[in-house]
Amino acid sequence: MSDENTLIFYDIPSKMGAWSPNTWKTRYTLNFKGIPFKTVWVEYPDIEKTLKDLGIAASATILDGKTPHYTLPAIYDPVTKTGLNASFAIAKYLDEKYPDKPTLAPRGTEALQKAYIDAIRGKLDALLQFMFPKAAWSLNERSEEYFRRARKQKYGKTMEEMYPQGEKRKEEWKRLEEGLGQIDKWYGKEDILVMGGKEKVCFADFAIAGFMISTRILFGKESEEWKDVSGWQRGRWGRMVQALAKYE
Amino acid sequence: MSDENTLIFYDIPSKMGAWSPNTWKTRYTLNFKGIPFKTVWVEYPDIEKTLKDLGIAASATILDGKTPHYTLPAIYDPVTKTGLNASFAIAKYLDEKYPDKPTLAPRGTEALQKAYIDAIRGKLDALLQFMFPKAAWSLNERSEEYFRRARKQKYGKTMEEMYPQGEKRKEEWKRLEEGLGQIDKWYGKEDILVMGGKEKVCFADFAIAGFMISTRILFGKESEEWKDVSGWQRGRWGRMVQALAKYE
Numbered sequence: 001m002s003d004e005n006t007l008i009f010y011d012i013p014s015k016m017g018a019w020s021p022n023t024w025k026t027r028y029t030l031n032f033k034g035i036p037f038k039t040v041w042v043e044y045p046d047i048e049k050t051l052k053d054l055g056i057a058a059s060a061t062i063l064d065g066k067t068p069h070y071t072l073p074a075i076y077d078p079v080t081k082t083g084l085n086a087s088f089a090i091a092k093y094l095d096e097k098y099p100d101k102p103t104l105a106p107r108g109t110e111a112l113q114k115a116y117i118d119a120i121r122g123k124l125d126a127l128l129q130f131m132f133p134k135a136a137w138s139l140n141e142r143s144e145e146y147f148r149r150a151r152k153q154k155y156g157k158t159m160e161e162m163y164p165q166g167e168k169r170k171e172e173w174k175r176l177e178e179g180l181g182q183i184d185k186w187y188g189k190e191d192i193l194v195m196g197g198k199e200k201v202c203f204a205d206f207a208i209a210g211f212m213i214s215t216r217i218l219f220g221k222e223s224e225e226w227k228d229v230s231g232w233q234r235g236r237w238g239r240m241v242q243a244l245a246k247y248e
Numbered sequence: 249m250s251d252e253n254t255l256i257f258y259d260i261p262s263k264m265g266a267w268s269p270n271t272w273k274t275r276y277t278l279n280f281k282g283i284p285f286k287t288v289w290v291e292y293p294d295i296e297k298t299l300k301d302l303g304i305a306a307s308a309t310i311l312d313g314k315t316p317h318y319t320l321p322a323i324y325d326p327v328t329k330t331g332l333n334a335s336f337a338i339a340k341y342l343d344e345k346y347p348d349k350p351t352l353a354p355r356g357t358e359a360l361q362k363a364y365i366d367a368i369r370g371k372l373d374a375l376l377q378f379m380f381p382k383a384a385w386s387l388n389e390r391s392e393e394y395f396r397r398a399r400k401q402k403y404g405k406t407m408e409e410m411y412p413q414g415e416k417r418k419e420e421w422k423r424l425e426e427g428l429g430q431i432d433k434w435y436g437k438e439d440i441l442v443m444g445g446k447e448k449v450c451f452a453d454f455a456i457a458g459f460m461i462s463t464r465i466l467f468g469k470e471s472e473e474w475k476d477v478s479g480w481q482r483g484r485w486g487r488m489v490q491a492l493a494k495y496e
Contacts, residue, residue: 106356107444108354108357108443108444108448109356109357109360109443110434110436110444111364111434111435111436111439111442111443111444112357112360112361112363112364112442112443112452113360114433114434115360115363115364115367115368115431115434115442115452116359116360116363116364116367118367118430118434119363119364119366119367119370120363122367122370182366183363185362186358186359186362186363186366187359188358188359191359194359194360194363195356195357195359195360196355196356196358196359200356204360204363
């Protein structure tokens, strides 16, 4: 069901469908809110123009600290004629716009959630060198070329050079397990979600679940890698993704 | 007012009184809860024996991952005959023991607060090289000798070598300002405390305030350093310490 008032969600396509940890945060968000939406798939070279056409300013800069960096997810709400990007900002907008739906940034938790998101990014540091190449190999041709060039510029390595092999692979995979182990320690033993239990969802849950689902999609549901990640820390991450599956 | 049922708080003395960012978290906590307590001052070489006598296990290990690391703050509650250390664990114990007092780890926020505390430690990384030497120079003789030896072993540097000088000092001080700038971005512009506003205190506020008050004490209230830190980010940190002053 889609008409001219249907919210539009801008996502990045791949040969495996939606795959980006960042856009997944917003896909989860929209499904959690129960807001009907239409996905518009945008290849990497088209993101900048798409956002500019929607009147959305870049939410970050590249490493030089000046050049604007245009990123998805973004949404366009035809009812309020509002376009915006950045997944937390989108969640906040929807919290305000639909006050009758359950909120993702409950009063008093916003700064703490931002701290959580910042903290997990550091702990998941080891994941990116696996995830970027896997993403590059999964993208459609136009995006792949763009993605490879941008990452080469930022990290000085091709995707093939970045992807850890042999002993290095074992070490880095171990480092990822340890990083997730540090996050695990923040949680109560029986808790699945960051605010406790497995029912009370907040945006921070989608922030980490985005990385998890992206791992599952890029490596494959039956892969050794997903078996590892979903099983680590007594199966914490597999159970978390499971608990949020109804919002996929 | 102190009798045999008065809670005991174990803190580390210095020539400037209470100075440790970690024990300050618990001093704030006890004052916030309005729980009468008696401070017992423990010099560094006596911490291990003091905790062992109270039946408190080491809450961490040193870098080798094996040797137990005995740390303050600790408390002993004569009513329940409970001794425990680690500032968050102490706050949680007091939340449970005194349910009629305002709570420092409100339902649903515990994992988020732990993430916040982890995240700020990373952002305040540049502070330690200033704070450790200032602490060493402020400790009483027995503690100073112990503190210097332990830090030398961990960092391979004397306190004098660690303390940044000249250009390095400027760079590292700038790095501290930037780290605090990243924390500032999590907060709402008008908010003083992490859960918003300036009234609703949680443990995470004391975690960062501990670093602030320690800076104020070790450098001095009138120092250029405290003037800098308390003034950065539109005076955010000075105003925060001010808002919590009633719990000092």
